[in-house]
Amino acid sequence: MNTEEKTKVASGHAVKGLSEMELKDLPKQYIQPQSERPLCDAAEKWGFFQIINHGIPLEVLENVKRATLAFFALAPEDKRNFLKENSPNSHVRLGTSFIPEAENSLEWKDYLSLFYVSDDAALAICRDQLLDYMNKCQVVIKFLLQVLMKGLNSHEINEKKWSLLSGSKRINLNFYPKCLKPELTVGVGRRSDVSTFTILLQDDIGRLYVQAPDGESWVHVPPISGALVINIGDALQIMSNGKYKSIEHRVIANGSKDRVSIPLFVNPKPNEVIGPLKEVLVQSDEKPKYRKVLYSDYTLYFYKKAHDGKGILDYVKI
Numbered sequence: 001m002n003t004e005e006k007t008k009v010a011s012g013h014a015v016k017g018l019s020e021m022e023l024k025d026l027p028k029q030y031i032q033p034q035s036e037r038p039l040c041d042a043a044e045k046w047g048f049f050q051i052i053n054h055g056i057p058l059e060v061l062e063n064v065k066r067a068t069l070a071f072f073a074l075a076p077e078d079k080r081n082f083l084k085e086n087s088p089n090s091h092v093r094l095g096t097s098f099i100p101e102a103e104n105s106l107e108w109k110d111y112l113s114l115f116y117v118s119d120d121a122a123l124a125i126c127r128d129q130l131l132d133y134m135n136k137c138q139v140v141i142k143f144l145l146q147v148l149m150k151g152l153n154s155h156e157i158n159e160k161k162w163s164l165l166s167g168s169k170r171i172n173l174n175f176y177p178k179c180l181k182p183e184l185t186v187g188v189g190r191r192s193d194v195s196t197f198t199i200l201l202q203d204d205i206g207r208l209y210v211q212a213p214d215g216e217s218w219v220h221v222p223p224i225s226g227a228l229v230i231n232i233g234d235a236l237q238i239m240s241n242g243k244y245k246s247i248e249h250r251v252i253a254n255g256s257k258d259r260v261s262i263p264l265f266v267n268p269k270p271n272e273v274i275g276p277l278k279e280v281l282v283q284s285d286e287k288p289k290y291r292k293v294l295y296s297d298y299t300l301y302f303y304k305k306a307h308d309g310k311g312i313l314d315y316v317k318i
Contacts, residue, residue, distance in 0.1 A: 039144070040151035047192075047232040047247030048210045050224055056136045058226050060129075065203055067129040068260045071112060072175040082112060091115040092123050108185045108253045112173040130171060134264065137199055141166055141266055144197065144230065152240055153283040164239075165196050167269030176207075176251065176259040187251030187259070190309045194302045195233030195265040202229060205259040211248040218250070234298070234313055235268055238290045241276035248309050270296035290316045 042049035071079070080086060082094035096110045114123055114130070122131055145165055149157055157165070176187045187207060202208060202223055209218040210231075221229060237246045251261075268274055275292030293316050302312050 036147045036150065039147050043148060043151070043232050043236075043244040045213055045245070046210070047237075047245040048221065048229065048249070050221070050227045050229050051140070052224065052227050054140050054228055056133070056140065056228075060133055060136055061201055061226065063129045064133045064201060064262050065260055067126040068173040068175065068262060069258075071126055071173060072110065072260075088123075089121065091117055091121065105185070107188055108176060108179050108182075109187050109251070110175045110177070114171050114173075116169040116171065126173070133201075133262075134169070134171060137264055140199060140228065148197075148236070148244065152243065152277060152280050154277060154279045163269050164272050164274070165236075165268065166266045167272060168267045170265045170267065172263050172265075174261045174263070176254065176261075178258055179253040179255055182253035182255040185253050187253045188249075190248050190250050192246040192248055192310045192312075193231060193233040193263075193265065194235060194299050194312070195267045196235045196239075197233050197266055198231050199264040199266065200229040200231065201262040201264075203260050205254060205257055207252045207254050207259060208261070209250050209252060221249075233265070233267075234310070235274050235295065237313070238274050238293075238316060239277050239280070241280050241284065241286060242289050243280065243284070246310065246313075267299075268295045270294075270299070274298070287318075289318055291318055 039049065039051075079094055081088070082092055084093050084095070087093055091114060093113045094111070095113065096106070116122075116134065119131055145157060145162075149155070149161075149165075154161070179185060190211075200208075202221075204223045204225070206220060206223050208221040208229070210221055211217075212219050231249065232244045232246050234246045236244050251259075272295045273292050274295050276288045276290060281288065290313075298312075298316065301315050305312070
């Protein structure tokens, strides 16, 4: 609360005075603390949850979705400039499906993938909307990491651990055009993410499903206006020694409307070595379930194969 706001309250105007000031943000003293335990419980049982009241304005979220639709509405000759062989830099790539050369059947999806290096290196197209969204996501990332690390008996996140947990980021603009026979294909096959965690912004179409803890049934993730979907990635499952679960998810093709989604992948730096955290092993008195691995080696293995559920974790299981 700044000096002007404090004066309003102290002079007898109370919160009525604050209301009349037409504030852009609610003073933090009036914001109810978010419950931390349910987030950790969801990360342990499901590996998926939705958050609201995250502080990112709805307008910012809508701007990113509109920018995604605008990009994929460009003429083919304009989009062609961002194909891997034509892209202005190695951090931006337009693609379709996942790994076409490794897949028996392709996914009904196009995407623009942007590996974040710096604001200056950001792509000119969609630049303002994406940077605004990514910058505002920093508060969400920090909050989630602090909560999830507390649940692992790790109460201090120094600079080295920030790099390990969130040293690199990649954002995808996913476009799923309506499909004439959606029952014959998929938008995204069964997979888990290789991230620490992923922040997903989806539109109101839905069609995202996660595997239930029973390992057999699939549960639809209903779109909630203004909400962000969080899913735990393989990197955090490894670092938590299996306490937090990355979970299989998939996207079903849609026969009536185009769909967009924007996942922001929060990753370790490529040169980081990931493995069960020391404090996790001390707290649980367990032996490591996963061997240490260079994160870039883990992701390289992931991108060599078609989507296959969580089979990639076998690469590091002990």
